[in-house]
Amino acid sequence: MNIAKANGIELAWDSFGHADAEPILLISGLGTQMIRWSEPFCKGLAARGYRVIRLDNRDAGCSTHFRTSPVPDFGALAAALMAGRRPDVPYTLYDMAVDAIGLLDALGIAKAHVVGRSMGGMIAQVLASDHADRVLSLTSIMSSTGNPALPQAEADVMAMMMRPAPDPMIDPEGFLAVRLAFARRIAGTGFPFDEPTHRAILLDEVQRSYDPGGTARQIAAMAVAGDRRARLANITVPTLVIHGTDDPLIPPACGQDTALSIPNAVYLPIDGMGHDLPREVEERIIDAIRNVMGGQS
Numbered sequence: 001m002n003i004a005k006a007n008g009i010e011l012a013w014d015s016f017g018h019a020d021a022e023p024i025l026l027i028s029g030l031g032t033q034m035i036r037w038s039e040p041f042c043k044g045l046a047a048r049g050y051r052v053i054r055l056d057n058r059d060a061g062c063s064t065h066f067r068t069s070p071v072p073d074f075g076a077l078a079a080a081l082m083a084g085r086r087p088d089v090p091y092t093l094y095d096m097a098v099d100a101i102g103l104l105d106a107l108g109i110a111k112a113h114v115v116g117r118s119m120g121g122m123i124a125q126v127l128a129s130d131h132a133d134r135v136l137s138l139t140s141i142m143s144s145t146g147n148p149a150l151p152q153a154e155a156d157v158m159a160m161m162m163r164p165a166p167d168p169m170i171d172p173e174g175f176l177a178v179r180l181a182f183a184r185r186i187a188g189t190g191f192p193f194d195e196p197t198h199r200a201i202l203l204d205e206v207q208r209s210y211d212p213g214g215t216a217r218q219i220a221a222m223a224v225a226g227d228r229r230a231r232l233a234n235i236t237v238p239t240l241v242i243h244g245t246d247d248p249l250i251p252p253a254c255g256q257d258t259a260l261s262i263p264n265a266v267y268l269p270i271d272g273m274g275h276d277l278p279r280e281v282e283e284r285i286i287d288a289i290r291n292v293m294g295g296q297s
Contacts, residue, residue: 001062006102007095012062013055013103017046022136023109024293025100026054029118029142030222031215033061033205036117040279044286050293053107057120058091058099059214061205066090071213072220089220093119096221097126101134113293115139118250118275119222122146125258128239129231137238137293138262141285142247142275144254145261146227151251160185161249168206176202183276188246190272191280232261239265240292242285244273266292 003010012034024045026037034054042052056063069090080087100123104112113136116124121143128138144150152158160182166174176199183198239262243255252269259267268288270281277285 003062004103004106006106007099009058009064009099011055011058011064011099011103011106013053013107015054016042016052017050019051021046021049021051022293023051023053023104023107023112024289025104025112025114026052027100027114027116027120027123028054028057028060029116029120030218031060031212032118033208035061035201035204035208038277038279038282041277041282041286044282045289048286048290050113053103053112055100055103057096057123057218059211059217061208065209065211065214066217067211067213069217071216074216074219077220077223086224087220089224090217092221093122093126093225094130096123097130100127101131104134110134111136113137113139113289115141115289116143117141117277118143119218121258122222122225122228125228125232125235128235128237129228132234132236135237137240138235139240139242139289139292140255140258141242141277142244142250142255143241143258144250145229145232145257146225147229147254147257147261148227150254150257153250154248157182157185157248164212168210172203172206175206186247186249186275187278188244188248188272188274188276190244190246190270190274191278194279197279229257229261232258233263235262238292240268240288241265242268242270242288244270244275246272246274249275 121140165178168175241259
């Protein structure tokens with residue numbers, strides 16, 4: 001793992017493949033860390049001849065945490081948005097996109113292919129729309145446009161996501177029980193749920209950093225991002241949109257809306273996949289990403 005100073009903060013990152021190869025930047029989702037991009041996935045992309053870079057977003061993993069900023073009051077946040085007011089939040093998705101640009105600058109990279117999952121897909125969309133000169137291609141996985149007319153997460157899924165977990169330093173098994181139940185619920189029904197792998201990732205993330213306040217601040221950043229469809233309409237780089245047909249957290253209609261909002265985007269639905277990237281589909285996703293990137297330099 002490496003640390004780069006970017007956009008006034010520190011960002012943790014690592015990479016796979018030759019340093020001189022064409023770069024791919026992998027951006028993680030809400031409250032998760034770069035290790036959610038599995039090593040086999042990263043090595044699979046690197047084996048296609050790319051330098052694969054993954055990073056911890058701000059407020060996650062080993063990057064800078066904004067612990068001096070208050071944890072958002074979601075009731076007040078929702079009330080402000082309903083009243084048409086822009087609430088004060090520690091940062092936005094647009095700040096997180098500038099973090100990614102800062103990392104590319106620190107690494108001396110002029111342009112990169114950008115791949116994001118969930119919240120990371122939203123950040124990747126902002127990169128492709130607002131920083132087009134730095135992006136070679138866009139892959140948005142299990143993400144959304146911010147269109148307020150789109151269906152929301154299923155009620156029980158939202159309740160599980162917002163349910164506080166026990167402190168893993170005090171009650172590790174209680175923490176794992178809560179987080180594994182949520183992971184199982186959103187994983188979809190088309191592939192076996194790999195509990196040992198999920199358990200290992202959760203424990204690895206806790207060992208690297210545990211900051212539920214950071215996740216709350218990231219939720220606030222998403223909440224104020226607004227409807228991005230007008231921005232997405234200006235994206236000109238080759239774009240791939242991937243979404244599971246069994247995603248209960250960000251429903252498939254959100255992926256379809258993303259693909260419809262970006263000119264000439266390729267839409268790849270994956271039957272039975274939920275809000276997860278099971279190992280069984282990694283090679284298919286790698287090939288699809290490689291296809292959309294083909295011929296770009």
